[in-house]
Amino acid sequence: MRNLNEETITQAVLARNNDMKDARLKEVMTSLIQHLHAFARETRLTEEEWAAGIQFLTEVGQACTPTRQEFILLSDTLGLSTLVTAQNHRKPQGCTEATVFGPFYVDDAPDYALGADVGNGMAGEPCFVSGQVRGIGGEIVPGAKLEVWQADSEGFYDVQRDGGPAQGRGTLLADREGRFNFQSIVAESYPIPHDGPVGRMLDAMGRHPWRPAHLHFMVSAPGYETLVTHVFREGCEYLDSDAVFGVRSSLIADWVEHAPGRTPNGGESATPFYTLDFDFILNPVAKEKVA
Missing domain, CATH: 2.60.130.10 (Aromatic compound dioxygenase)
Incomplete structure (x- = not known):
């Protein structure tokens, strides 16, 4: 699928996942994708903000150790x-x-x-x-x-x-x-x-x-x-x-x-x-x- 834009990308991603065999996984991932895309649209998320978000999540993962669970925090x-x-x-x-x-x-x-x-x-x-x-x-x-x-x-x-x-x-x-x-x-x-x-x-x-x-x-x-x-x-x-x-x-x-x-x-x-x-x-x- 080519030439996707901000109005068509969500449905394209969902269509790509149609063959998921695990029904519960499909339900969860469909909702997650829809909400993530809606969040980006609602906040008019910038590239710089999303890069900062990725960096933050990366650092959360890097802070996890056997005795510290930063993702739970x-x-x-x-x-x-x-x-x-x-x-x-x-x-x-x-x-x-x-x-x-x-x-x-x-x-x-x-x-x-x-x-x-x-x-x-x-x-x-x-x-x-x-x-x-x-x-x-x-x-x-x-x-x-x-x-x-x-x-x-x-x-x-x-x-x-x-x-x-x-x-x-x-x-x-x-x-x-x-x-x-x-x-x-x-x-x-x-x-x-x-x-x-x-x-x-x-x-x-x-x-x-x-x-x-x-x-x-x-x-x-x-x-x-x-x-x-x-x-x-x-x-x-x-x-x-x-x-x-x-x-x-x-x-x-x-x-x-x-x-x-x-x-x-x-x-x-x-x-x-x-x-x-x-x-x-x-x-x-x-x-x-x-x-």
């Missing part, structure tokens, strides 16, 4: 991660809400017994976390698997540090009553990595890179949908301006401060410590989805 800061999460995790009233996965999850985190110190020497004030996993009908979910990860008091996850043991992350199994407890540190607010292309984008848009204090959880159990969520710290100044749009009111909880003394695990603390109690309510897998 880009998706998160544009609100796309939250949109995809919301439309794929609609739940009945009463279920714990899902939110963004984030770029700092690590497979095969260390296993811990209930009550153990998941912080494993991570810098921060001590915090004792407890709760129960139940189903939407109020039923106990025994043996649920909880994966937890968080940043230290300086706003860094262990994978952002050079080497060293896993800290602030681990895997635990709830007991027969669905209850869990572990020790870690108090969650603090922190900026997402902003020394790369996504940070420059935020600067250009007049936006800050800060996330409110939170603790990540992934909770799974047979017969229930896997839940990926955060618990956010009440009173944090960034709850209404989270850089990645992840906050849900139902996920905000109190970190309760206690004077030095006896801790929930039966020990003694010479310094103030905190407790967090939060229950997770899982949604059963639809019967037609059960293998």
Whole structure:
């Protein structure tokens, strides 16, 4: 096909893709092409602007490493991660809400017994976390698997540090009553990595890179949908301006401060410590989805 112009190019590209055998891929690519072309027309995109956009995406890719996922940061800061999460995790009233996965999850985190110190020497004030996993009908979910990860008091996850043991992350199994407890540190607010292309984008848009204090959880159990969520710290100044749009009111909880003394695990603390109690309510897998 020759002599294409700005009015005919879109249909020409779509026609070229008519032989795609994967119906879902064809649906997605057709919509993507139509929206990209409409964007270029609507904004009257210049060659210089498109070259700058290509350079930006190139730099986003180049910034990705095994411990840093700049494309997830880009998706998160544009609100796309939250949109995809919301439309794929609609739940009945009463279920714990899902939110963004984030770029700092690590497979095969260390296993811990209930009550153990998941912080494993991570810098921060001590915090004792407890709760129960139940189903939407109020039923106990025994043996649920909880994966937890968080940043230290300086706003860094262990994978952002050079080497060293896993800290602030681990895997635990709830007991027969669905209850869990572990020790870690108090969650603090922190900026997402902003020394790369996504940070420059935020600067250009007049936006800050800060996330409110939170603790990540992934909770799974047979017969229930896997839940990926955060618990956010009440009173944090960034709850209404989270850089990645992840906050849900139902996920905000109190970190309760206690004077030095006896801790929930039966020990003694010479310094103030905190407790967090939060229950997770899982949604059963639809019967037609059960293998």
